[in-house]
Amino acid sequence: GAGVSQSPSNKVTEKGKDVELRCDPISGHTALYWYRQSLGQGLEFLIYFQGNSAPDKSGLPSDRFSAERTGGSVSTLTIQRTQQEDSAVYLCASSLALGPNTEAFFGQGTRLTVV
Amino acid sequence: GDSVTQMEGPVTLSEEAFLTINCTYTATGYPSLFWYVQYPGEGLQLLLKATKADDKGSNKGFEATYRKETTSFHLEKGSVQVSDSAVYFCALSDGSYIPTFGRGTSLIVHP
Numbered sequence: 001g002a003g004v005s006q007s008p009s010n011k012v013t014e015k016g017k018d019v020e021l022r023c024d025p026i027s028g029h030t031a032l033y034w035y036r037q038s039l040g041q042g043l044e045f046l047i048y049f050q051g052n053s054a055p056d057k058s059g060l061p062s063d064r065f066s067a068e069r070t071g072g073s074v075s076t077l078t079i080q081r082t083q084q085e086d087s088a089v090y091l092c093a094s095s096l097a098l099g100p101n102t103e104a105f106f107g108q109g110t111r112l113t114v115v
Numbered sequence: 116g117d118s119v120t121q122m123e124g125p126v127t128l129s130e131e132a133f134l135t136i137n138c139t140y141t142a143t144g145y146p147s148l149f150w151y152v153q154y155p156g157e158g159l160q161l162l163l164k165a166t167k168a169d170d171k172g173s174n175k176g177f178e179a180t181y182r183k184e185t186t187s188f189h190l191e192k193g194s195v196q197v198s199d200s201a202v203y204f205c206a207l208s209d210g211s212y213i214p215t216f217g218r219g220t221s222l223i224v225h226p
Contacts (some may be wrong), residue, residue, distance in 0.1 A: 004158070032211065042218030043204065057215065091159070100208040101147035101166040106158040 001022055002026070004107035006092050012113045018071075021077040021110045025094030033104065034067060037089040049075065050097055074112050082114045117142045121205050121217035128195055128224050136190040136220045138179075138205035146207040148172075148181050148188040149214065153202045162190075162203070200224045 005024040005094055013019050025032050034046040045059035049069045060066070064083075069075040090112050093104040122137040122145045125183070136145035140148065150162040163172030188205060205217040 001132070018153075035216075040218065043216035045213055045215070046195075048213050052213070056211075093146065093159075097212050098206070098211055100210060101164060102160075102208075103149075103161045104214055105150075106160065108158040 002083065002095055004092055005075045006090075006103050006110050007050065009108065010111045010113075012115060013112055015068060016081055018078065018080045019029060019112065021079075021083055021090050021092075021112070023075045023077070023092030023094075023107060025075070025092070026105055027073075029094035029096055029105070030056075030072070031095045031097035031104075032069055033095075034075070034077050035091045035093065037091055037109065038087075046077070074099035079112075081110075084114045087112055094106045117146070117207060117209060117215045119205050119207055119217035121220050123193075123220040124202075124219070126181045126220060126222050128222070130197055130224055130226050132224075134190070134192040134195045134222070136198075136203055136205075136222070138190065138217060139209050140186050140205075142186075142207055142209055143211050145183075146209040148179070149176070149206040149208070150179055150190050151204040151206060151216075153204065153219070155201070157166070159204060159221055175219045178181065193201045195222070197224045197226055 001043040032049040035043040056061045064080045067077045089109040091109045095104045144171045149164045150160045151159040163174040165172040165181040202219045208214045
């Protein structure tokens with residue numbers, strides 16, 4: 001497809017389980033972002049990948065969260081030992097990152113519910 | 116650090132009413148400013164942007180002007196439609212290239 005694709009679209013998991021969320025960015029986009037959207041909290045930055053540079057992990061809320069990007073394309077966000085406060089919509093975006101005025105293109109998100 | 120503050124929602128209007136959604140920002144440099152829109156069941160998409168002071172971004176009847184003196188980027192539309200019902204996010208991006216978003220403002224337009 002032409003847009004950013006995320007899977008699964010919905011995920012229900014039990015507290016304490018690990019989950020993996022996947023993001024397929026737009027082909028050719030060097031920058032990839034993960035955000036978390038909680039009710040009433042807006043978009044919280046999690047992690048940023050740019051080309052072959054080391055990722056900016058400054059937004060990850062705890063060491064239970066990690067992400068990787070293989071071959072400069074697909075990215076996986078992993079949450080270990082999930083907690084109820086991890087319930088949110090996880091958004092992935094990609095861009096050409098040509099400058100600070102470059103548009104970010106978003107996927108439809110993965111809605112994670114921890115029960 | 117950088118931050119974006121938007122007016123609390125929901126904003127509820129009748130069709131053809133005038134819309135203003137306030138947005139102010141804090142940034143150390145001269146950021147680019149954006150409005151993104153999230154329609155029900157869809158991902159965020161860019162609505163408009165402005166890259167320097169006094170620039171006006173516009174799209175689909177929406178406008179916003181980059182006001183450096185008041186650090187604001189208010190979104191306006193002269194006559195809203197039911198189809199404009201969505202959540203609107205103000206955002207900025209500076210040299211870090213990582214967009215910072217506001218909390219979003221829900222707009223509900225009644226026929």
